[in-house]
Amino acid sequence: xxxxxxxxxxxxxxxxxxxxxxxxxxxxxxxxxxxxxxxxxxxxxxxxxxxxxxxxxxxxxxxxxxxxxxxxxxxxxxxxxxxxxxxxxxxxxxxxxxxxxxxxxxxxxxxxxxxxxxxxxxxxxxxxxxxxxxxxxxxxxxxxxxxxxxxxxxxxxxxxxxxxxxxxxxxxxxxxxxxxxxxxxxxxxxxxxxxxxxxxxxxxxxxxxxxxxxxxxxxxxxxxxxxxxxxxxxxxxxxxxxxxxxxxxxxxxxxxxxxxxxxxxxxxxxxxxxxxxxxxxxxxxxxxxxxxxxxxxxxxxxxxxxxxxxxxxxxxxxxxxxxxxxxxxxxxxxxxxxxxxxxxxxxxxxxxxxxxxxxxxxxxxxxxxxxxxxxxxxxxxxxxxxxxxxxxxxxxxxxxxxxxxxxxxxxxxxxxxxxxxxxxxxxxxxxxxx
Ligand code: NDP
Numbered sequence: 001x002x003x004x005x006x007x008x009x010x011x012x013x014x015x016x017x018x019x020x021x022x023x024x025x026x027x028x029x030x031x032x033x034x035x036x037x038x039x040x041x042x043x044x045x046x047x048x049x050x051x052x053x054x055x056x057x058x059x060x061x062x063x064x065x066x067x068x069x070x071x072x073x074x075x076x077x078x079x080x081x082x083x084x085x086x087x088x089x090x091x092x093x094x095x096x097x098x099x100x101x102x103x104x105x106x107x108x109x110x111x112x113x114x115x116x117x118x119x120x121x122x123x124x125x126x127x128x129x130x131x132x133x134x135x136x137x138x139x140x141x142x143x144x145x146x147x148x149x150x151x152x153x154x155x156x157x158x159x160x161x162x163x164x165x166x167x168x169x170x171x172x173x174x175x176x177x178x179x180x181x182x183x184x185x186x187x188x189x190x191x192x193x194x195x196x197x198x199x200x201x202x203x204x205x206x207x208x209x210x211x212x213x214x215x216x217x218x219x220x221x222x223x224x225x226x227x228x229x230x231x232x233x234x235x236x237x238x239x240x241x242x243x244x245x246x247x248x249x250x251x252x253x254x255x256x257x258x259x260x261x262x263x264x265x266x267x268x269x270x271x272x273x274x275x276x277x278x279x280x281x282x283x284x285x286x287x288x289x290x291x292x293x294x295x296x297x298x299x300x301x302x303x304x305x306x307x308x309x310x311x312x313x314x315x316x317x318x319x320x321x322x323x324x325x326x327x328x329x330x331x332x333x334x335x336x337x338x339x340x341x342x343x344x345x346x347x348x349x350x351x352x353x354x355x356x357x358x359x360x361x362x363x364x365x366x367x368x369x370x371x372x373x374x375x376x377x378x379x380x381x382x383x384x385x386x387x388x389x390x391x392x393x394x395x396x397x398x399x400x401x402x403x404x405x406x407x408x409x410x411x412x413x414x415x416x417x418x419x420x421x422x423x424x425x426x427x428x429x430x431x432x433x434x
Contacts, residue, residue, distance in 0.1 A: 200361015
């Protein structure tokens with residue numbers, strides 16, 4: 001905290017992990033030796049750079065680009081690029097720190113990284129987005145490589161942006177080595193990567209529910225966000241027989257009491273991914289309820305899935321959800337619940353899964369994309385889906401192993417943090433102090 005007083009999100013993420021680790025470290029003090037914890041919170045390398053590009057009116061625009069190469073103890077740095085006006089060092093360091101534990105949990109050999117820019121893709125033409133991505137890569141390319149650092153998508157970075165970045169990477173490096181995941185299927189992408197984070201979140205929640213002899217069938221589900229993660233979480237929840245009552249964006253919440261059906265979801269996917277439209281317009285065109293400026297947490301549901309952004313669910317929201325009898329909260333986004341909200345869920349005995357466990361399916365399939373690229377092979381849809389399911393089941397079991405409490409309940413926060421930590425810590429200890 002003394003070193004990074006102006007990085008609240010990073011400190012929040014560190015506090016959550018250290019709180020989980022503390023009792024574990026008392027029992028296993030060797031994990032606190034050789035400055036291990038101090039090294040774990042210090043990023044191996046941070047790159048910040050100017051990104052200049054020319055907009056459609058001929059005006060020069062200047063943005064700030066970042067890449068956080070946080071920890072490479074178990075493999076090359078790996079983590080998405082985020083394009084959003086809120087992007088700053090604190091947000092990217094929290095994400096890179098979380099990513100280190102998440103990647104460890106997947107069991108695949110990937111270190112933790114994250115990057116992005118304060119560029120806002122909203123309202124920009126395809127040409128502007130392309131010129132920005134190319135300008136960003138003009139600097140970033142020299143810091144990437146298939147065995148060094150392999151970025152992917154995140155907020156504001158989908159197939160279009162990954163395509164522009166990966167294309168420029170190939171041009172500048174004169175190499176077709178795959179240094180992005182989330183690529184299009186025509187140039188080395190993996191089947192199931194678009195679905196992976198949303199589906200993985202549902203597979204994880206399914207495991208939590210099974211332990212309580214419950215399932216998604218017939219349950220009501222609220223989802224925040226309407227981007228990549230939210231869309232596919234909704235799709236899989238519907239597939240398992242749940243009723244999805246909400247999606248949202250930064251303008252507010254689309255609330256459909258009778259449930260968003262498969263056809264309506266398809267229309268929303270087209271609206272968001274192709275037309276790049278807004279939910280409010282969709283609601284007004286279709287005479288549906290849109291709650292401007294509101295998040296979905298006041299809606300009484302069995303299962304809540306925050307899939308938009310960090311700190312979008314605070315302790316008041318958590319208390320409302322608990323009061324309304326929520327059974328399970330599984331995070332598709334990274335750190336969407338504040339520390340106080342997590343505390344409310346823990347005290348109430350709500351089944352609560354932190355993002356670093358429940359949303360790890362995205363980076364897991366990114367790891368599978370890297371494996372396919374190395375082999376110059378493409379696996380079938382069913383094969384990737386089966387591996388994703390197996391990985392989410394393994395992560396769940398690992399959380400249960402490290403998060404079981406005396407009363408038989410599972411603290412998934414402790415479970416994920418300890419399980420993720422042990423592998424990274426063992427690797428760091430084995431490789432000496434550097
Ligand atoms: P997208 O850009 O596809 O979608 C983001 C969604 O969240 C949009 O609906 C957006 O609304 C909304 N949103 C973004 N910022 C805010 C905000 N400040 N307030 C309210 N709503 C907001 O991103 P993803 O779906 O890829 O990512 C969502 C979350 O999941 C992030 O936390 C990301 O880090 C996490 N994640 C993503 C993975 C992936 O594979 N994509 C993997 C693991 C985690 P609007 O359009 O109005 O901005």
